[in-house]
Amino acid sequence: MRLTVLTPSFGKLSEAPVRRAAELGLELEHRTESHPKSGQDLVEAIAGAEAVLVGLDSVTAEMLAVCPDLRVIAKHGAGVDNIDLQAAAAAGVIVVNTPGANAGSVADLTLGLMLMGSRRIREAEDSLRSGRWEVFFGTELAGRQLGILGFGRIGRAVAQRAAAFGMRIAAYDPFVPDEAIVGAGAQPLSLEEAVATSDFLSLHLPGGGGPLLTADLLATMPRGAALINAARGGLVDETALAEALHAGRLSFAALDAFSSEPPAADHPLLDAPRLIATPHIGAYSDVANANMGTWAVEDVVRVLSGEEPRFPVR
Template sequence: MTGAGLGPVVVTTPSFGLYSDAPWQAIEAEQLDVRRSRAKGPLSPAQLREEVTEAVALIVGVDRVDASVLAAAPHLKVIGKHGVGIDNIDLQAAAEAGVTVVRTPGANSRAVADLAVTLLLAGARKLLEADRTLRAGAWNQLFGQEMHGRTLGLIGFGQIGREVARRGAGFGCEITAYDPFLPEEVFARDGVRRCSLPELLATSDFISLHVPMPPDGSPLLSREALETMKPGAGVVNTSRGGLIDSAAAADLLRSGHLGFLAADAFEEEPIPPDHPLLSAPNTVLTPHIGACSDGANAAMGSDVIHDVARVLRGEPPHHPVSPDPSTTTQTRH
C-alpha cells in the first residue's frame, strides 16, 4: 500500500494493534505502508536511526526520539505517539526539523485510571501479601485501609487525574488535587478541592501521580518530599518512574513512614534486578500495563493512524504537540 504515505510508516511500539483489529482497519482505510521495526521496542536512539532512514512517519511508544534520530530521517514528516506522554520525544528538535508531533489524548485515560485505582486498592488492602501467605499455607487475615472517608490526593488533574477522581469519589474519598496549570473552575466542576503540593503531601492518605517529568528531570517526590507525607500514606504511580526517588521510597517503606507504594512505571524499563523497590516491603509493582486494555489499544492505534495520515495528506492534525504554545511547527512536505 502506498496511498497517503508516500513512503513507509515505521511502528516501533510492540503493543500497536496487539489486542484490536481497529488500528489495522484504520491502516487499510488510510492506505498507509506500515512496517514494524526490526528490533523489539523500546528502541534506543541508535536503533531508531537504523529504522527511519526512509520513513515518512514514525509511531513510537516510549522509545527515545532525539535530535540524532531526526537527523537520520530526511523524509520524516510526522511522529505519532502511541499514547499521551511525549517527554521521550525532543519536541524542540522536531520543530526545528519541520516534523509534526501528534499524540492520542484521552485514548487510554479510562484504562490508566482503572489500573491506578486497582493498584490503590491492592496496596491499601495488602492483597498481594494476603495471596502470597495463603499460597504458603498460612491463614493471615491481614487488616488494611478502607477508602471511604480517606483523602485521595491527585498530583496532576488532566484527563487521567479526573477519571481517577471520579472513581475515588465513588468509593467515598475526599478528593484533593494539585495542578498549577489549570483554572479553578476545572476543579470545582468535579467537586475537587484544589490545594498546594505541600498541603497535598501532608494531608493525603493516598496519593496518585498523573504528571510528566519535571523539565530538569529531578524526582517530584524526592526524599525530602516523601518525608513530609502523612505517616502511613500510600503512593500510586502510573505516570513516570522518575517522578519518585525509588531508593528513598524503599527506605521509607522499610521504616513504615510510607504505608505502601504501587507503581506501574519505572526510571528504567524493564527494571534491573537490583532495583530498590523489588526488595522493599509493601509494594505492588506492574510492568507498565496502564494502557494495556482492549479499549485503549483500539483507540490509541486508530487515533494515531488517522492523525498521521492527516499530516501526510497535508491536513492539520487533530492532536498536534508543540514544544511551546507560542511555537508554530512547520510540517515537512
C-alpha cells in the same frame, strides 16, 4: 503513504487500528523486533521513513538530523517526554499523540493498585497459597483523602472512580485553573499541601526535569499514607521512597513505572517491603489499545495529506 511502526503494542489487543489504516490507504511497516529503540538502531529502523509510530523509543535531535524525510512522529500514548520536541519543531517534523486514549485504562489500574494495597490482597493470596489461613486487616477507602497530582484526563478519571468509593478528592495541577478543579468535584491544593495531607497520593503528571517527589517532600507524607505512581518513574526519588518503605513510614507504594525500565535487579525498591510493582501496564487494555492505534493512524494520514492533525503536540 507508509507508517513505520516501532511499538509492538500497536494493534496488540484490537484489530481496529490495522483496519483503519487499510481503510485510509496507509501501509504499515512493522519494525518491532526490539523495543524501545534508540541511537543507531532507531535510525536504521526508520531510515527514509516519512512517518513513524513510537512507544518508549528515544527520539533525539541527533536522530532527527539524519532522517531528513521524516514528516510526522506519532506517539502511541500521551506522554512525549521521550521525544525531543524542540528538535522536532526545528526539523519541521510534526509530533502528534493520543491524549485521553488510555485515560480509563490507567484510571482503572490506579484504583486496582489502591485496592490491592489498602486491602493487602497480595499478602492474603500469598498466605493462602502457602497453606496458611491468616487474617489481614486493611484500610477502607471511604472518607480518606486522595491527593491527585496532575488533573488532566487521567487524573479526572481517577477522581471520578475514587469519588464513587466515597473518597475526598484533592488535586494539584499547575496547568489547571482552580475553578476547573472545583468544578470536577475536587479541592485544589498546592503541591506541598496535597503531599502533606493526603492518605493516598496518586501521580498523573508528565515526566522530565527531575523528581517531583523529592526526599524532603516524601518525608512530609503522613505516616501510614500510600503512594501510587502509574505515570512516570522519574517523578519520584526512588531511593528515598525505598527508605520510607523500609522505615515503615508508608503503608504501601504501588508503582507501574520506574525511572529506568525494566529496573535493574539491584534496584533499591525491588526488595523494599510493602511494594506493589507492575511492568508499566497502565495503557494495556482493549479499549485503550484500540483508541491509541486508531487515533494515531488517523492523525498520521492527516499530516501526510497536508491537513491539520487532531492531536498536535505544540
